[in-house]
Amino acid sequence: MQRDDIKNSLIVSCQPVPNGPMDAAEFVIGFARAAVDAGARALRIESVAYVQAVRPVVTVPIIGIVKRDLEESPVRITPFVADAEALADAGADIVAFDATDRVRPASIEALVKAVRAKGKLTMADCSSLDDARHALAAGVDFVGTTLSGYVGGAEPVDPDLSLIAEMRLLTPYVIAEGRIRTTEQAAAAVKAGASAVVVGSAITRTEHVTSWFHEAVAKAYDASSPETVLAIDIGGTKTMAALVRGSDVLDEITVATAREAGPDAWLAAIAEKVRIWKDRYSRVGIAVTGFVQDGRWSALNPETLGIPDQYPLVERALAVFGKPAFAANDAQAAAWGEYKFGSGEGGDLVFLTISTGIGGGIVINGRPLAGLAGHFGLIRGPSQGRSPLEDQTSGRWMASEALKAGHNASAAEVFDRAEKGESWANAIVSQSAFRAATLCRDIQMMLDPERIVIGGGIGLAKGYLDQMREQLAGIDSRLRPVLAPAELGSHAGIIGIASLAVERD
Numbered sequence: 001m002q003r004d005d006i007k008n009s010l011i012v013s014c015q016p017v018p019n020g021p022m023d024a025a026e027f028v029i030g031f032a033r034a035a036v037d038a039g040a041r042a043l044r045i046e047s048v049a050y051v052q053a054v055r056p057v058v059t060v061p062i063i064g065i066v067k068r069d070l071e072e073s074p075v076r077i078t079p080f081v082a083d084a085e086a087l088a089d090a091g092a093d094i095v096a097f098d099a100t101d102r103v104r105p106a107s108i109e110a111l112v113k114a115v116r117a118k119g120k121l122t123m124a125d126c127s128s129l130d131d132a133r134h135a136l137a138a139g140v141d142f143v144g145t146t147l148s149g150y151v152g153g154a155e156p157v158d159p160d161l162s163l164i165a166e167m168r169l170l171t172p173y174v175i176a177e178g179r180i181r182t183t184e185q186a187a188a189a190v191k192a193g194a195s196a197v198v199v200g201s202a203i204t205r206t207e208h209v210t211s212w213f214h215e216a217v218a219k220a221y222d223a224s225s226p227e228t229v230l231a232i233d234i235g236g237t238k239t240m241a242a243l244v245r246g247s248d249v250l251d252e253i254t255v256a257t258a259r260e261a262g263p264d265a266w267l268a269a270i271a272e273k274v275r276i277w278k279d280r281y282s283r284v285g286i287a288v289t290g291f292v293q294d295g296r297w298s299a300l301n302p303e304t305l306g307i308p309d310q311y312p313l314v315e316r317a318l319a320v321f322g323k324p325a326f327a328a329n330d331a332q333a334a335a336w337g338e339y340k341f342g343s344g345e346g347g348d349l350v351f352l353t354i355s356t357g358i359g360g361g362i363v364i365n366g367r368p369l370a371g372l373a374g375h376f377g378l379i380r381g382p383s384q385g386r387s388p389l390e391d392q393t394s395g396r397w398m399a400s401e402a403l404k405a406g407h408n409a410s411a412a413e414v415f416d417r418a419e420k421g422e423s424w425a426n427a428i429v430s431q432s433a434f435r436a437a438t439l440c441r442d443i444q445m446m447l448d449p450e451r452i453v454i455g456g457g458i459g460l461a462k463g464y465l466d467q468m469r470e471q472l473a474g475i476d477s478r479l480r481p482v483l484a485p486a487e488l489g490s491h492a493g494i495i496g497i498a499s500l501a502v503e504r505d
């Protein structure tokens with residue numbers, strides 16, 4: 001053959017992973033034939049046996065090599081003259097060998113001489129420009145970039161395009177080889193000046209290609225699969241702790257909040273309870289009743305829970321749990337939970353939780369509003385005098401109204417009695433629903449959200465939402481709020497704070 005026979009061509013290296021499942025003559029033959037069928041104009045084959053196996057089934061030139069792991073030398077590719085001769089005898093058209101400047105059993109000159117004597121061509125597998133220079137001086141026919149990156153140090157990822165370009169200044173017979181894994185890299189090698197391009201692993205090492213894809217897929221799944229968060233919801237009477245991943249609550253426990261003990265003790269008690277989960281979460285999210293700003297927690301209504309002013313909640317949580325922490329108001333967290341995973345459906349929303357008191361949260365343009373935003377229970381309408389709205393609407397108010405009407409009944413009982421048709425109870429429920437509906441109307445005028453999501457024991461009590469809707473029925477439909485029941489129930493806060501802990505960090 002002539003050197004120009006493989007000019008401007010793709011060469012496929014058919015070298016299975018040693019001792020792997022594809023390391024058998026039948027596979028090497030299969031790869032070789034498939035490569036030729038698809039346009040490869042030469043093959044690179046390792047071992048005398050595989051050259052012998054492939055030779056009868058293809059007519060294209062074969063570059064033959066023998067790989068050996070030697071004690072006395074780092075040279076692996078065709079270290080001995082006898083190997084070079086055996087390859088030539090087996091039918092290789094070109095014999096390639098290590099041409100690096102390292103301790104070696106046979107000199108480059110000796111190898112060139114032996115191969116020439118067999119009437120075959122030589123290829124020098126080089127690691128550097130100096131290697132190529134020496135090899136060309138010794139009379140090799142081709143120089144390859146084969147060993148660039150493989151003579152010490154960390155293995156690079158990309159092909160050595162600049163070595164191709166440098167070698168091209170020495171000879172036109174440069175074969176680009178090593179880490180050419182994409183069609184773009186193959187084209188870049190041509191552009192750099194290669195007269196032929198060898199691709200090996202990316203075509204014929206199934207295990208390597210599979211592992212590249214496996215890693216990429218695993219990494220992409222890791223990036224898209226949410227982290228597991230220790231989510232804590234500290235309320236006036238109970239504290240819930242849960243392991244949350246996305247909208248999945250993997251595990252949960254509830255403990256009573258020891259109201260008098262204070263936040264240091266609450267955190268310590270939770271830490272103790274969740275010690276078994278220690279290795280299962282990477283962050284902590286804490287939803288609390290009250291007001292959180294810059295990681296500091298204060299009570300807006302100390303009667304719900306007494307908290308020292310500006311308690312450094314995030315800082316203490318980091319110290320106690322040893323993981324990055326994020327904190328927000330519980331209703332704001334629940335608003336975010338409903339927005340992301342509940343009835344929000346991705347649009348602007350206001351969340352209202354109507355229970356013992358009234359809390360709320362606002363999500364506008366995909367952003368949860370923090371600080372004071374959403375504390376609807378504490379607003380005072382002009383007709384409400386000095387008492388906040390929640391004191392005239394919430395469960396607490398319903399029970400106290402019942403008492404005034406001569407019935408010692410909890411809010412839940414008021415609902416039961418209203419359903420049975422007792423007019424005093426009906427009056428209380430509709431008065432509360434009327435005020436909540438009026439609040440929603442005002443919210444609509446202020447923020448114009450796509451929907452107002454209603455949660456809480458009262459908000460979701462049978463018939464309450466319908467009554468609110470009835471109260472709003474008379475309003476011009478363009479101004480009327482769309483009310484939707486909360487979907488995440490008592491988990492809205494922990495799901496929301498878990499998501500915030502991941503996204504707002």
Ligand SMILES: CC(=O)N[C@H](C=O)[C@@H](O)[C@H](O)[C@H](O)COP(=O)(O)O
Nearest residue numbers: 013146150177178179180199200201
């Ligand atoms: C460094 C060394 O021993 N290279 C060997 C030389 O024959 C082979 O293991 C490579 O597969 C061949 O060079 C093709 O390269 P890639 O598989 O990266 O396309």
